[in-house]
Amino acid sequence: xxRSEEVLSSRRSRVLMKGNEAIAEAAIQAGCDAYxxxxxxxxxxxxxxxxxxxPELGRVFVQAESELGAINMALGAAxxxxxxxxxxxxxxxxxxxxxxxxxxxxxxxxxxVNIMRAGPGLGGIGPSQSDYFQATKGHGHGDxxxxxxxxxxxxxxxxxxxxxxELAERYLTPVMVVADGILGQAMEPVELRFRTPExxxxxxxxxGAAGRPARIIKSIDLEPEVLEKRNLALQQKYRDIARHExxxxxxxxxxxxxxIVAYGTAARVARTTITKARERGVKVGxxxxxxxxxxxxxxxxxxxxxxxxxxxxxxxxxxxxxxVRLAVEGRCPVAFHGRMGGMVPTPDEVAGALKALxxxxxxx
Amino acid sequence: xxxxxRTRGPAASVEEPRLIYRKPDVLLDRSTHYCPGCGHxxxxxxxxxxxxxxxxxxxxxxxxxxxxxxFAYDYLGLDFVExxxxxxxxxxxxxxxxxxxxxxxxxxxxxxxxxIGTAEIVHAAARGERITAIFVNNGIYGMTGGQMAPTTLLxxxxxxxxxGRDAATMGFPIRITEMLAQLPGVAxxxxxxxxxxxxxxxxxxxxxxxxxxxxxxxxxxxxEALSNCPVxxxxxxxxxxxxxxxPVTEVFPLGVIVDRTAVDHAAAGRAIEPVVSPxxxxxxxx
Numbered sequence: 001x002x003r004s005e006e007v008l009s010s011r012r013s014r015v016l017m018k019g020n021e022a023i024a025e026a027a028i029q030a031g032c033d034a035y036x037x038x039x040x041x042x043x044x045x046x047x048x049x050x051x052x053x054x055p056e057l058g059r060v061f062v063q064a065e066s067e068l069g070a071i072n073m074a075l076g077a078a079x080x081x082x083x084x085x086x087x088x089x090x091x092x093x094x095x096x097x098x099x100x101x102x103x104x105x106x107x108x109x110x111x112x113v114n115i116m117r118a119g120p121g122l123g124g125i126g127p128s129q130s131d132y133f134q135a136t137k138g139h140g141h142g143d144x145x146x147x148x149x150x151x152x153x154x155x156x157x158x159x160x161x162x163x164x165x166e167l168a169e170r171y172l173t174p175v176m177v178v179a180d181g182i183l184g185q186a187m188e189p190v191e192l193r194f195r196t197p198e199x200x201x202x203x204x205x206x207x208g209a210a211g212r213p214a215r216i217i218k219s220i221d222l223e224p225e226v227l228e229k230r231n232l233a234l235q236q237k238y239r240d241i242a243r244h245e246x247x248x249x250x251x252x253x254x255x256x257x258x259x260i261v262a263y264g265t266a267a268r269v270a271r272t273t274i275t276k277a278r279e280r281g282v283k284v285g286x287x288x289x290x291x292x293x294x295x296x297x298x299x300x301x302x303x304x305x306x307x308x309x310x311x312x313x314x315x316x317x318x319x320x321x322x323x324v325r326l327a328v329e330g331r332c333p334v335a336f337h338g339r340m341g342g343m344v345p346t347p348d349e350v351a352g353a354l355k356a357l358x359x360x361x362x363x364x
Numbered sequence: 365x366x367x368x369x370r371t372r373g374p375a376a377s378v379e380e381p382r383l384i385y386r387k388p389d390v391l392l393d394r395s396t397h398y399c400p401g402c403g404h405x406x407x408x409x410x411x412x413x414x415x416x417x418x419x420x421x422x423x424x425x426x427x428x429x430x431x432x433x434x435f436a437y438d439y440l441g442l443d444f445v446e447x448x449x450x451x452x453x454x455x456x457x458x459x460x461x462x463x464x465x466x467x468x469x470x471x472x473x474x475x476x477x478x479x480i481g482t483a484e485i486v487h488a489a490a491r492g493e494r495i496t497a498i499f500v501n502n503g504i505y506g507m508t509g510g511q512m513a514p515t516t517l518l519x520x521x522x523x524x525x526x527x528g529r530d531a532a533t534m535g536f537p538i539r540i541t542e543m544l545a546q547l548p549g550v551a552x553x554x555x556x557x558x559x560x561x562x563x564x565x566x567x568x569x570x571x572x573x574x575x576x577x578x579x580x581x582x583x584x585x586x587x588e589a590l591s592n593c594p595v596x597x598x599x600x601x602x603x604x605x606x607x608x609x610x611p612v613t614e615v616f617p618l619g620v621i622v623d624r625t626a627v628d629h630a631a632a633g634r635a636i637e638p639v640v641s642p643x644x645x646x647x648x649x650x
Contacts, residue, residue, distance in 0.1 A: 033462060034458065034461060034462050036458065060461040060462055062457065062458075062461060064454065064487070065454075065483050065484070065486075065487035066483055068451065068454070068483070068484070069451075069454040069457075069483065069484055069487060070454075072447065072448065072451035072454035072455045072458065072484070073454045073455070073457045073458035073461070074458055075445070075447070075451075075454075075455050075458060076427070076445060076447075076454065076455035076456060076457065076458025076459040076460075077458035077459065077461060077462040078458070079425075079445040079455075079458075079459065080425065080459055080462055080463050080466075082462040084458070084462075098448050098451075099448055099451070102446070102447075102448050106445075106446065206425045206443040206444075206445055206459070207425070207443065207463070207466070208422050208423035208424055208425060208443055208466055208467070209421065209422060209424070209441065209442060209443045210422030210423060211422070213441075214437070214441045214442050214443050214444065215443050215444075216437045216443075216444045216445075216446075217444070217445040217446065218428070218437070218444075218445070218446035219446060220434065220446060
């Protein structure tokens with residue numbers, strides 16, 4: 001582990017930081033009041049960084065008895081209006097799903113970081129993007145969504161931590177930041193540039209009912225008519241988020257005939273493939289979703305009208321590709337290349353898949 | 365009914381009613397969803413009285429369980445957060461750590477605390493979390509229609525033990541308060557009962573002590589209240605209270621199980637004050 005004081009007191013504008021530690025420090029600098037965690041590979045360094053830094057800043061760190069404990073502590077702290085965060089890796093996120101649903105239902109803000117590892121089950125500790133469905137379509141029960149941010153570099157992950165707190169507090173919702181194990185474990189030069197979102201005054205925060213009516217934070221409504229209203233309000237919130245918070249990045253798309261759609265580490269592999277393909281005159285660019293939900297559906301749909309084919313690359317069996325196909329609606333062929341189990345696609349593999357797609361498009 | 369406190373004064377004439385009891389304001393003017401004869405109402409009242417007497421209500425943040433007391437916030441005028449089933453002690457931990465100034469309370473049933481929430485209650489107790497847990501043990505899952513609970517007595521018939529609880533396949537009732545009392549983080553653990561007026565008075569004293577322990581910074585405090593479930597047990601309210609005072613109390617003996625508030629905590633090897641955030645959050649509203 002790097003000593004935090006060595007990193008943070010550096011006079012250089014760029015320092016070398018490990019992803020997990022950079023994410024932790026970015027959360028601290030974003031004003032995280034309380035962190036609750038449980039050890040799991042490959043995110044343990046995030047917890048360890050918090051264990052040292054939070055107490056020295058007079059903030060709250062608790063290593064819980066389980067991921068269930070951690071996220072429910074976060075629920076309690078968030079209910080008082082504190083800026084809170086939890087982190088884990090895939091199997092731990094499954095346990096946190098229960099409280100995610102409660103927090104979505106009651107409109108309680110929180111940031112959750114998933115340093116994804118390969119599954120299913122205990123799986124392995126290698127990098128993976130196989131929690132896309134879990135992050136964007138599921139985790140807990142009930143009709144709800146949470147914004148999902150997917151950085152492709154450690155520097156971007158740091159920036160998105162502040163964004164995550166902003167979104168959580170603006171929309172009163174849990175927000176997920178998902179990064180595969182490579183982003184958690186790798187070291188990269190990063191700029192020590194942090195952002196602290198402004199504090200809101202919450203008229204719902206539990207502080208003790210002195211001098212005002214008691215406040216109740218809950219998700220239960222046993223009257224179907226009342227619960228439907230709660231659901232409708234949630235859906236309106238999700239429409240607002242989908243309208244205003246879509247984030248994506250395009251690269252080399254101006255003249256592109258083909259696009260690779262990829263996020264996180266897969267997008268970085270795709271960049272290498274694209275650079276090499278461009279050298280050979282192949283007009284291919286990168287479409288990189290940064291918000292996995294809301295997915296940049298309209299932007300990708302618009303782009304697909306002028307493409308001959310799209311290749312989706314993931315560290316999974318093909319999960320995001322379903323959203324790609326829903327966006328493209330058959331306007332052009334959508335191919336997929338992915339590796340599982342902690343394996344990462346190589347640029348050459350991706351180039352091979354791109355070549356196959358171009359052949360298929362030429363035969364159309 | 366207009367019971368004015370002035371009638372207590374020496375000038376009051378003998379015809380005027382004398383105030384002997386006043387419902388605490390914390391207890392809201394609502395009829396509850398509890399079944400006739402249920403002990404929850406009594407325990408709500410005791411809690412409301414204690415919070416009023418100790419002037420804790422204005423700074424209380426309470427955690428509601430899943431189970432019959434899921435709507436506790438409809439009857440107690442306190443800031444409340446709903447916890448997922450069994451997780452109230454973890455939720456309370458989060459509140460405690462960011463709000464060192466708050467009075468933090470959980471109200472849980474036996475399914476919530478002694479089955480699905482065992483990890484959360486054990487570790488909150490092990491950390492010596494400065495919270496007060498009110499644990500209502502009626503030996504049954506009432507809200508879902510009367511299934512077997514971890515505290516159901518051997519031989520007791522429930523909708524999920526229709527032939528009676530059989531130790532061979534269903535295990536034994538858990539004395540979780542005694543289990544928790546083993547942990548050095550537990551400052552106070554006691555078991556009372558709603559069986560009769562005298563026992564209710566003793567139960568109130570226990571609840572009061574469990575609240576004082578938190579104010580004094582002593583650590584984790586828990587009061588188990590043996591309660592009844594006339595509907596789930598298939599008894600009249602009176603029969604159910606006899607049952608509480610008879611077979612239930614034989615399995616779950618009454619009394620203070622541990623009181624470490626008098627011992628030297630430093631010598632016991634643990635800090636009394638948990639790590640708290642002194643300033644991270646907006647100050648409570650006055």
